[in-house]
Amino acid sequence: MLRVIGLMSGTSLDGVDAAWLETDGERIGELGPRLTIPYDDRLRSDLRRLLDLAPTLAADDRRVKTAAARVTEYHARAVGAIDRPADLIGFHGQTILHRPARGQVGQGQSGRGQPERGQPERGRTWQIGDATVLAWRTGVRVAWDFRSADVAAGGEGAPLAPVFHAALAGGLRRPVAVLNIGGVANVTWIGPGGSLLACDTGPGNGPLDDWVARHTGAAFDADGALAQAGVVDQAVLSRLLDDPYFADSAPKSLDRLDFARTLAASGIATLSPPDGAATLVAFIAAAVAVTKLPDPPHRWLVGGGGRHNPAIMQALRSVLDAPVDPVEAVGWDGDALEAQCFGFLAARVAAGLPLSFPGTTGVSRPLPGGQIAEP
Numbered sequence: 001m002l003r004v005i006g007l008m009s010g011t012s013l014d015g016v017d018a019a020w021l022e023t024d025g026e027r028i029g030e031l032g033p034r035l036t037i038p039y040d041d042r043l044r045s046d047l048r049r050l051l052d053l054a055p056t057l058a059a060d061d062r063r064v065k066t067a068a069a070r071v072t073e074y075h076a077r078a079v080g081a082i083d084r085p086a087d088l089i090g091f092h093g094q095t096i097l098h099r100p101a102r103g104q105v106g107q108g109q110s111g112r113g114q115p116e117r118g119q120p121e122r123g124r125t126w127q128i129g130d131a132t133v134l135a136w137r138t139g140v141r142v143a144w145d146f147r148s149a150d151v152a153a154g155g156e157g158a159p160l161a162p163v164f165h166a167a168l169a170g171g172l173r174r175p176v177a178v179l180n181i182g183g184v185a186n187v188t189w190i191g192p193g194g195s196l197l198a199c200d201t202g203p204g205n206g207p208l209d210d211w212v213a214r215h216t217g218a219a220f221d222a223d224g225a226l227a228q229a230g231v232v233d234q235a236v237l238s239r240l241l242d243d244p245y246f247a248d249s250a251p252k253s254l255d256r257l258d259f260a261r262t263l264a265a266s267g268i269a270t271l272s273p274p275d276g277a278a279t280l281v282a283f284i285a286a287a288v289a290v291t292k293l294p295d296p297p298h299r300w301l302v303g304g305g306g307r308h309n310p311a312i313m314q315a316l317r318s319v320l321d322a323p324v325d326p327v328e329a330v331g332w333d334g335d336a337l338e339a340q341c342f343g344f345l346a347a348r349v350a351a352g353l354p355l356s357f358p359g360t361t362g363v364s365r366p367l368p369g370g371q372i373a374e375p
Contacts, residue, residue, distance in 0.1 A: 006343025011183025090346030181306025202287025
């Protein structure tokens, strides 16, 4: 087995998660230390601005290069702070744009019906950060570029966690659903025979964080306090759920801003800050509830930052017909899960094993991917 440090910086733009583990990309051995290094407010603000600008930007744009260098520096600091030797690093980078081909050719998904100016027609997934610099800084081989081969082959490029979830869930009663709520929410459905179906269910913390920042100046809704003080506007929620994305079958995936047009047309801007937050929380949960799965799961296990929000967890329990628990209920570490996942996937890159599958990204066959940067 390899000793791997997995790194993840999600679309919530919180910072860098790092986790050490032993794995060969099929089995999981020791799970070691993990940590989070938050982005500073300026970098978080600059990255949020890049999400809006990314469809019109080139890779050599000064703003992109500056942000990429700062993101890489944070990742190097995270590796240095993990006090364990490593043979390999899994470096996802910071996503600033995710527009796979399916979302650009008539799917009608909000903000995705036509390619933006300057976008290639076959789709694009864009993570910033310099793997070569990270390998040089750390002296360790770096696996990176996990998504682009899948998108180039016509897949969604996301989610990539299902094969890791399946490895973790070996002893659990199936079917089981693993729901991750980051900036975008995604689900892995694991069937009795190990079959996998996965997709992005809809919005995660992203629109809620933006709403809270706009109305209160805070980075997120701490303890769900703002949402719990509000009342769901059912008319606005109904308009949000009319987005064509929810009529599509899995596999399917989203960019963090894919619901921007739907949100703007929904009337949510007329709501009070608490009512808007409550309605966005209800949107997160309702989007999960309408996701089509092969069979109802016996249990929902929730990871990602959203599981820390009592309003989100309460909303999920009110609309799902099975127990809803944080992943800690089965002994997993929800704050480490995504970083551990990219450590696991890094080992699969090194071994030439598939990262994506027909049921997880819609690609036509199990597909390897990724690249290795040498120190």
